[in-house]
Amino acid sequence: MAERKVIAVVGATGAQGGGLVRAILADRQGEFAVRAITRDVDSGKAKELAAMGAQVAAADVDDERSLEAALRGAHGAYFVTFFWAHFSPEQEIAQVRSMARAAKAAGVKHAIWSTLEDTRQWVPLSDNRMPTLMGKYKVPHFDAKGESNALFTEHGVPTTFLLTSFYWDNLIQFGMGPKRDADGRLALNLPLGNAKLAGIAAEDIGRCAYGIFRKGAHYIGRTVGIAGDHLTGSEMAAALSKALGEEVRYNAVPFDVYRGLGFPGAEDLGNMFQFYADFEDYFCGARNLAVARSLNPGLQSFGAWLAANARRIPLA
Ligand SMILES: NC(=O)c1ccc[n+]([C@@H]2O[C@H](COP(=O)([O-])OP(=O)(O)OC[C@H]3O[C@@H](n4cnc5c(N)ncnc54)[C@H](OP(=O)(O)O)[C@@H]3O)[C@@H](O)[C@H]2O)c1
Numbered sequence: 001m002a003e004r005k006v007i008a009v010v011g012a013t014g015a016q017g018g019g020l021v022r023a024i025l026a027d028r029q030g031e032f033a034v035r036a037i038t039r040d041v042d043s044g045k046a047k048e049l050a051a052m053g054a055q056v057a058a059a060d061v062d063d064e065r066s067l068e069a070a071l072r073g074a075h076g077a078y079f080v081t082f083f084w085a086h087f088s089p090e091q092e093i094a095q096v097r098s099m100a101r102a103a104k105a106a107g108v109k110h111a112i113w114s115t116l117e118d119t120r121q122w123v124p125l126s127d128n129r130m131p132t133l134m135g136k137y138k139v140p141h142f143d144a145k146g147e148s149n150a151l152f153t154e155h156g157v158p159t160t161f162l163l164t165s166f167y168w169d170n171l172i173q174f175g176m177g178p179k180r181d182a183d184g185r186l187a188l189n190l191p192l193g194n195a196k197l198a199g200i201a202a203e204d205i206g207r208c209a210y211g212i213f214r215k216g217a218h219y220i221g222r223t224v225g226i227a228g229d230h231l232t233g234s235e236m237a238a239a240l241s242k243a244l245g246e247e248v249r250y251n252a253v254p255f256d257v258y259r260g261l262g263f264p265g266a267e268d269l270g271n272m273f274q275f276y277a278d279f280e281d282y283f284c285g286a287r288n289l290a291v292a293r294s295l296n297p298g299l300q301s302f303g304a305w306l307a308a309n310a311r312r313i314p315l316a
Contacts (some may be wrong), residue, residue: 004033005075007213008108010061010099011044012054014034015169016080017112019206025052031211032213037070062091064098071106077212079103080114080147081244085273087265089137089144096148100155110151110220111159112209118146119275122282129278130255130271135137160212163225163288166276167202168305177313178240178248186244186315187251189235191258191270195277198227198287201305211295225287226295229302236302243306244315 007024011017013036024034035055039048050056058071061081069078079099081092096113103111119139137143139233143158152159171177178186192196208226212219231239240248255277259270276283293299300308 002031004168005034005056006035006055006073007032007076007078008035008037008057008071008074008305009061009078010037010067011078011080012049013038013043013081014080014204015167015202016164016209017078017205020078020209021049021054021206022052022203023207025054027210030214033077033115034212035070035074037067044205050205058100061095061098062103067098068102068105071108074108074113076110077103077106077108078112078114078209081148083144084142084265087140089134089140091120092141092144092149095166096145096268097300099297100163102150103152103157104155109158110213110216110294111157112162112212113149113152113159114145114164114205114209115273116142116145116163117151117283117286118143119271122279130274131259131267133267133271139275140268141265142272142275158220160219161223162205162212163171163223163286164205165198165200165225165227166172167205168199168302168309169202169226172309172312172314175314175315177315178237178244179316186240186248188233188240188248189251189253190233190236191253191255191273191277192233193252193277194232194234195280196230196232196284198230198284199236199302200226200228200292201309202299203293204228204299207296207298208292215295223286224291224295226292227284227287227289228292228300228305229289229300230284230287240310240313243303244313245311248312261298265313 057070059066237250
């Protein structure tokens with residue numbers, strides 16, 4: 001067999017990157033090998049990936065030289081940032097600049113950048129339907145990603161811009177799952193109005209990215225949006241009721257109430273949900289289920305994801 005082309009994966013020990021690493025390793029006859037990038041090659045997760053057959057390389061996205069060294073010789077690279085590790089859009093933009101520069105210097109032939117919309121193109125700062133945050137953002141963790149798209153283009157990196165969706169895993173890990181009210185009844189409390197939410201199993205993001213690398217040149221320079229389902233809060237609650245064997249009601253939390261919950265990032269997430277709801281047609285339209293399935297034939301619906309994961313959702 002010809003030598004395999006290496007895909008270097010930032011965030012390899014995390015949700016998106018981990019899905020891609022596992023997808024590449026699972027395709028034993030495939031054309032790619034995988035290089036897992038981590039800050040700590042000795043961590044348990046890094047060792048697990050090595051044991052599965054991944055190369056492992058050390059780099060920190062805050063250190064461009066380390067990133068460039070980790071990308072050397074790679075055909076492809078998957079780039080994701082970690083907004084919730086620092087809550088700084090400026091740091092996120094600086095990290096993307098390092099990724100773009102490092103990819104160019106290392107001669108990467110196909111990058112996938114895991115991005116989101118710059119919501120200010122839909123909601124200018126002068127639009128008071130939602131507060132402006134940190135002086136110049138509406139949804140900081142979206143806007144910084146969308147603003148950063150241009151960095152790949154400016155640096156001449158052959159890039160696919162991957163628009164991701166809301167992880168259903170947030171119901172498990174981010175405390176967004178159903179909660180019991182004072183009467184002990186379960187409610188899914190989300191600020192979505194009656195709009196549909198484009199959601200996905202986090203693992204499927206990496207699997208879709210693998211499909212993009214396989215299709216190669218066709219996707220360079222393009223934006224691709226992916227989701228596993230487009231569902232209203234009521235539809236999600238109905239699916240949860242079925243999976244949990246107990247009724248879950250949908251409670252449409254007002255955007256302002258959610259923004260005022262006081263946990264770190266509450267305003268950012270409140271604005272994000274309002275963006276989903278106010279621009280539902282655009283947002284879901286940009287995340288085509290059939291395209292996602294063509295990249296990843298095993299793409300999970302919300303029901304399929306729940307069948308495998310509902311028991312992991314904490315019901316406080
Ligand atoms: N939650 C959602 O619904 C959702 C939806 C769409 C997009 N997103 C976006 O997804 C991004 C996070 O991706 P994820 O969920 O895949 O992350 P994750 O699961 O939290 O994974 C983070 C991984 O990245 C690595 N990492 C963290 N800081 C690093 C650094 N400075 N240099 C190198 N590696 C670093 C860590 O690996 P090591 O410790 O091994 O270095 C860690 O395992 C966020 O920007 C978020 O906005 C989230």
